[in-house]
Amino acid sequence: MSTNPQEGSRPSVVLVHGAWADGSGWQGVYNLLKDSYSVRIVQEPNLSLEGDVAATKMVIGQQSEPVILVGHSYGGVVITEAGNDPKVAALVYIAAFVPDQGETEETLIGTFPPGVPNAGDAILPPQDGFLLLDREKFHDSFAADVSADEAAFMADSQVPWGVEALSGTVGEAAWRSKPSWYLVATEDRMIPPSTQRSMSERAGATVEEAAGSHAIYVSRPDVVAALIEKAASEVRSAAR
Numbered sequence: 001m002s003t004n005p006q007e008g009s010r011p012s013v014v015l016v017h018g019a020w021a022d023g024s025g026w027q028g029v030y031n032l033l034k035d036s037y038s039v040r041i042v043q044e045p046n047l048s049l050e051g052d053v054a055a056t057k058m059v060i061g062q063q064s065e066p067v068i069l070v071g072h073s074y075g076g077v078v079i080t081e082a083g084n085d086p087k088v089a090a091l092v093y094i095a096a097f098v099p100d101q102g103e104t105e106e107t108l109i110g111t112f113p114p115g116v117p118n119a120g121d122a123i124l125p126p127q128d129g130f131l132l133l134d135r136e137k138f139h140d141s142f143a144a145d146v147s148a149d150e151a152a153f154m155a156d157s158q159v160p161w162g163v164e165a166l167s168g169t170v171g172e173a174a175w176r177s178k179p180s181w182y183l184v185a186t187e188d189r190m191i192p193p194s195t196q197r198s199m200s201e202r203a204g205a206t207v208e209e210a211a212g213s214h215a216i217y218v219s220r221p222d223v224v225a226a227l228i229e230k231a232a233s234e235v236r237s238a239a240r
Helices: 023-033 049-061 075-082 105-109 135-142 148-156 193-202 221-239
Strands: 012-016 039-042 067-072 088-094 180-185 206-210
Touching: 012 023, 012 049, 012 075, 023 039, 023 221, 039 049, 049 067, 049 075, 067 075, 067 221, 075 088, 088 221, 135 148, 180 193, 180 221, 193 206, 206 221
Parallel strands: 012 039, 012 067, 067 088, 088 180, 180 206
Antiparallel strands: none
């Protein structure tokens, strides 16, 4: 029998990766949180939004505590839909897309301001229904603040991203009914920081900013973990 009155009362944390990546990129964040929280990482198929939401809900359903649902990049689209699950208590967006009802990631990419670095600079033309990033541009565009060797590995191991995922439409935006937090990566060359700010403001999120590339969840896991812990702490306080 537990003698710690707080044991078992901490929310669970579920981490959702974005396009061209897999769950292993969360290892640094996982290592910082695992001793205090039950942490699970979703491995999305990246074929369609519907499939990725289903994979996320499967992991959510396995948790016994309220869930802090965290999404990076395209993972923000996934958590916006999957976050409607009643077990989800809060959403945390890490340099992520935050769509509203009826929007897609493609819709939001169309709102990027002209003349600034963005994902369109590095995405190759579709091939057999999948999208990949140009390996030669991957380091500068996606992961400028990780080592050249690590960026090369990320580029060479990128997960093909389904065109159907790009065009997947959100049915109901969970941020309209649940609290959200957002980390703006101020050196992001995939999602312009100005777009991150406008999306997070529309969602009414609690916003923090940190210097980092689009891969800030890899390069600065301490900053990401700290924001997740803030969200978890507020959820716990609200439940008392």
